[in-house]
Amino acid sequence: MPAMLTDVFRGHPIHLPHSHQPDFTSLRELPDSYKWTPKDDLLFAAAPSPPTTGENIPLIDLDHPDAANQIGHACRTWGAFQIANHGVPLGLLQDIEFLTGSLFRLPVQRKLKAARSETGVSGYGVARIASFFNKKMWSEGFTITGSPLNDFRKLWPQLHLNYCDIVEEYEEQMKKLASKLMWLALKSLGVSEEDVEWASLNSDLNWAQAALQLNHYPVCPEPDRAMGLAAHTDSTLLTILCQNNTAGLQVFRDDLGWVTVPPVPGSLVVNVGDLFHILSNGLFKSVLHRARVNQTRARLSVAFLWGPQSDIKISPVPKLVSPVELPLYRSVTWTEYLRTKATHFNKALSMIRNHREE
Numbered sequence: 041m042p043a044m045l046t047d048v049f050r051g052h053p054i055h056l057p058h059s060h061q062p063d064f065t066s067l068r069e070l071p072d073s074y075k076w077t078p079k080d081d082l083l084f085a086a087a088p089s090p091p092t093t094g095e096n097i098p099l100i101d102l103d104h105p106d107a108a109n110q111i112g113h114a115c116r117t118w119g120a121f122q123i124a125n126h127g128v129p130l131g132l133l134q135d136i137e138f139l140t141g142s143l144f145r146l147p148v149q150r151k152l153k154a155a156r157s158e159t160g161v162s163g164y165g166v167a168r169i170a171s172f173f174n175k176k177m178w179s180e181g182f183t184i185t186g187s188p189l190n191d192f193r194k195l196w197p198q199l200h201l202n203y204c205d206i207v208e209e210y211e212e213q214m215k216k217l218a219s220k221l222m223w224l225a226l227k228s229l230g231v232s233e234e235d236v237e238w239a240s241l242n243s244d245l246n247w248a249q250a251a252l253q254l255n256h257y258p259v260c261p262e263p264d265r266a267m268g269l270a271a272h273t274d275s276t277l278l279t280i281l282c283q284n285n286t287a288g289l290q291v292f293r294d295d296l297g298w299v300t301v302p303p304v305p306g307s308l309v310v311n312v313g314d315l316f317h318i319l320s321n322g323l324f325k326s327v328l329h330r331a332r333v334n335q336t337r338a339r340l341s342v343a344f345l346w347g348p349q350s351d352i353k354i355s356p357v358p359k360l361v362s363p364v365e366l367p368l369y370r371s372v373t374w375t376e377y378l379r380t381k382a383t384h385f386n387k388a389l390s391m392i393r394n395h396r397e398e
């Protein structure tokens with residue numbers, strides 16, 4: 041992962057000086073550079089879902105005998121769902137939340153010791169998607185690819201080894217869970233292991249790689265005008281998100297507008313990413329999502345961004361392509377896709393779409 045992402049982003053440096061990151065807690069008013077209007081993001085003011093619809097992303101019990109079909113349905117209609125009985129120990133979720141909280145509570149000068157470089161991926165900084173927007177986002181992040189040892193040593197000279205152990209254990213559990221979820225979702229479409237030979241179940245998951253994105257959304261003096269993380273889809277196969285007990289994540293549905301995902305203690309949120317949309321020939325929806333902020337409670341989230349190794353070509357599963365039509369998408373590696381995304385952002389999927397001859 042580190043080599044591949046570094047390679048992609050070297051060609052797309054991000055000119056956003058992290059050292060200008062404000063000390064959020066000291067700001068009593070929202071600076072103009074943080075005030076969003078519909079001009080800054082077309083969907084900024086899109087209608088919030090009326091609470092009366094009662095529509096919410098499904099909460100799926102992974103122990104339920106019908107879990108595969110429920111996951112498949114959620115991937116087709118929402119592109120997102122929450123899961124309970126996922127098998128990840130609660131203590132580990134608490135540990136990663138604790139780690140995230142302690143990281144962002146460090147003094148700004150200490151966090152900046154592990155700042156992400158302009159062309160780098162790992163480390164402390166603003167969201168990478170910030171370069172696509174004129175306004176700033178009310179959040180700070182920390183990206184982990186490969187071992188966090190070097191960065192963690194700078195952040196916590198004494199405790200870094202304990203924190204590295206937590207990250208390693210968390211990633212191990214997430215990898216297994218992500219693979220299980222992918223196969224359950226594919227099973228609901230009648231797709232089995234023989235149909236996706238590169239993702240063989242007995243390969244120790246060596247075909248996959250991942251990054252961890254830790255996010256902090258501080259308390260905000262004017263939340264209605266601010267944006268924690270602007271609307272985007274993830275470039276992954278799947279993303280598994282652990283959020284603290286504070287609402288903020290919203291997913292977009294064409295028919296409902298922005299729908300807030302309520303935190304359910306102990307559960308995890310799963311997002312369909314762009315690569316799973318491609319693999320499913322467009323049947324699974326890569327979900328547009330964003331994070332809002334609020335005036336009273338800081339929010340933390342940990343996103344496990346999961347995809348295939350760089351040499352794997354992702355293309356629609358042949359079984360899901362009609363014999364008389366082209367697949368909806370051309371095949372791409374994760375690296376190629378990230379490069380397209382780094383240039384075209386939310387239009388990246390349409391850039392690799394096969395257009396039908398009229």
Ligand SMILES: O=C(O)CCC(=O)C(=O)O
Nearest residue numbers: 253255274289331341343
């Ligand atoms: O904080 C959240 O709820 C969303 C985070 C997210 O979308 C991301 O890190 O890609």
Ligand SMILES: [Fe+2]
Nearest residue numbers: 272273274329
């Ligand atoms: Fe995301």
